[in-house]
Amino acid sequence: MTATLADPVSEVVHAAEALLTRRTGATVTLTDPVDLGGSGRSVVVRVRVAANPFSLPRTLVLKQVPPSRGAGHVDFRGSETDEQMAFLREAVSYQFTTALSKDHRPGAELLAYDFDARLLVLSDLGDATTLAAVLRNSDTEATGNTLMALAQALGRMHAATVGREEDFAALLRRADVTRVADAVSQQALDAVRGVPELLDADFGLSVPESVRDRAERASKLFTGGRFRAFSPSDLCPDNIVVGDEGVQFLDYEWGGFRDATLDIAYALSSFPLCLCSAPLSVDRIRAMADAWRAEVVGMWPQLAYDEVLEERLLDALLACVWLSTHLFLPEDHARIASVREHGLSVPRIPALRARWSLLADFAAETGHDDVAAHARDVLAHLEERSAG
Numbered sequence: 001m002t003a004t005l006a007d008p009v010s011e012v013v014h015a016a017e018a019l020l021t022r023r024t025g026a027t028v029t030l031t032d033p034v035d036l037g038g039s040g041r042s043v044v045v046r047v048r049v050a051a052n053p054f055s056l057p058r059t060l061v062l063k064q065v066p067p068s069r070g071a072g073h074v075d076f077r078g079s080e081t082d083e084q085m086a087f088l089r090e091a092v093s094y095q096f097t098t099a100l101s102k103d104h105r106p107g108a109e110l111l112a113y114d115f116d117a118r119l120l121v122l123s124d125l126g127d128a129t130t131l132a133a134v135l136r137n138s139d140t141e142a143t144g145n146t147l148m149a150l151a152q153a154l155g156r157m158h159a160a161t162v163g164r165e166e167d168f169a170a171l172l173r174r175a176d177v178t179r180v181a182d183a184v185s186q187q188a189l190d191a192v193r194g195v196p197e198l199l200d201a202d203f204g205l206s207v208p209e210s211v212r213d214r215a216e217r218a219s220k221l222f223t224g225g226r227f228r229a230f231s232p233s234d235l236c237p238d239n240i241v242v243g244d245e246g247v248q249f250l251d252y253e254w255g256g257f258r259d260a261t262l263d264i265a266y267a268l269s270s271f272p273l274c275l276c277s278a279p280l281s282v283d284r285i286r287a288m289a290d291a292w293r294a295e296v297v298g299m300w301p302q303l304a305y306d307e308v309l310e311e312r313l314l315d316a317l318l319a320c321v322w323l324s325t326h327l328f329l330p331e332d333h334a335r336i337a338s339v340r341e342h343g344l345s346v347p348r349i350p351a352l353r354a355r356w357s358l359l360a361d362f363a364a365e366t367g368h369d370d371v372a373a374h375a376r377d378v379l380a381h382l383e384e385r386s387a388g
Contacts, residue, residue, distance in 0.1 A: 015114070019112050019113075019114050045062045096230065106160075107249045125248060140279075158295070158296050229260040234273060236271050259316070268280065272355065281358075359371070
């Protein structure tokens with residue numbers, strides 16, 4: 001549907017015309033804007049290039065991040081400076097991924113940017129459909145194939161970016177991004193400190209020392225880890241699209257390098273930063289993990305050993321489930337509302353039950369009885385709360 005030019009859309013289009021005109025040295029005219037929605041903190045518009053002096057693509061996607069914040073994904077920012085850092089990180093992430101060969105690029109190509117206007121001009125991924133829509137409308141076989149394709153796409157992105165962290169860091173320095181650590185990592189560290197107290201206060205549960213130790217180790221995957229590669233860091237079915245070019249990723253506001261097992265664990269734990277519920281089972285997550293491993297094992301031969309993969313996946317799954325519990329077990333109405341509009345969103349208790357259930361089953365199947373018992377204890381209380 002073609003949008004009526006509301007002020008935010010009009011401003012984005014005019015800013016992009018000015019930017020592209022400066023870049024090409026000739027007048028660029030953009031028409032037929034279509035508002036693609038974006039989140040409350042961003043305006044995303046598809047436009048047609050009417051005047052095309054230097055062989056620009058026929059259509060472009062414009063993204064501008066205004067100073068104000070609003071509903072959307074979980075909003076970790078707390079100040080105007082934080083918002084600016086998030087925009088700069090996204091611009092740097094697109095610069096970095098655009099430098100990859102087309103076959104290895106995980107998403108759109110960055111065609112132009114304006115740091116002062118907080119504006120990105122991106123290639124148009126066409127009629128791609130969000131992963132949320134695909135999973136919501138597909139049969140069992142198509143759903144399984146799509147989730148396998150997601151795992152493979154993550155692996156290809158990781159394999160293409162191993163060893164390039166210094167290149168990314170150099171781009172951050174050039175953009176004057178003063179804080180390299182991202183808010184998602186900080187939330188994960190907060191979860192390690194906060195979840196034991198939260199479970200004690202809400203359910204009267206004590207977390208076994210061995211599980212606490214594993215969670216502490218797992219949290220370090222966000223800032224360190226042996227299998228480091230580029231990650232969008234905010235994976236969600238609304239930020240992943242499926243089209244002619246396969247599975248691709250959008251929104252790099254928290255893009256950066258971290259242990260790659262976190263990304264596959266995000267998918268396997270049904271996207272812990274939101275309340276989306278994907279159709280997952282232990283058999284399916286094992287198949288997805290194997291599909292991901294097939295793409296990265298050439299870079300990380302240690303993952304050829306099942307025990308190494310299982311141990312690292314359990315760490316990452318525990319980190320993801322604790323992170324999600326830290327975010328959504330408390331009745332933070334603003335936070336919960338910010339993710340309720342997602343395509344696969346369910347109420348918070350069913351979402352948490354599904355995540356703890358998968359963790360319990362995976363831990364039991366891989367012989368980690370302490371984690372399995374911990375997960376089942378939490379799950380029992382979540383089911384009791386849901387029934388009540």
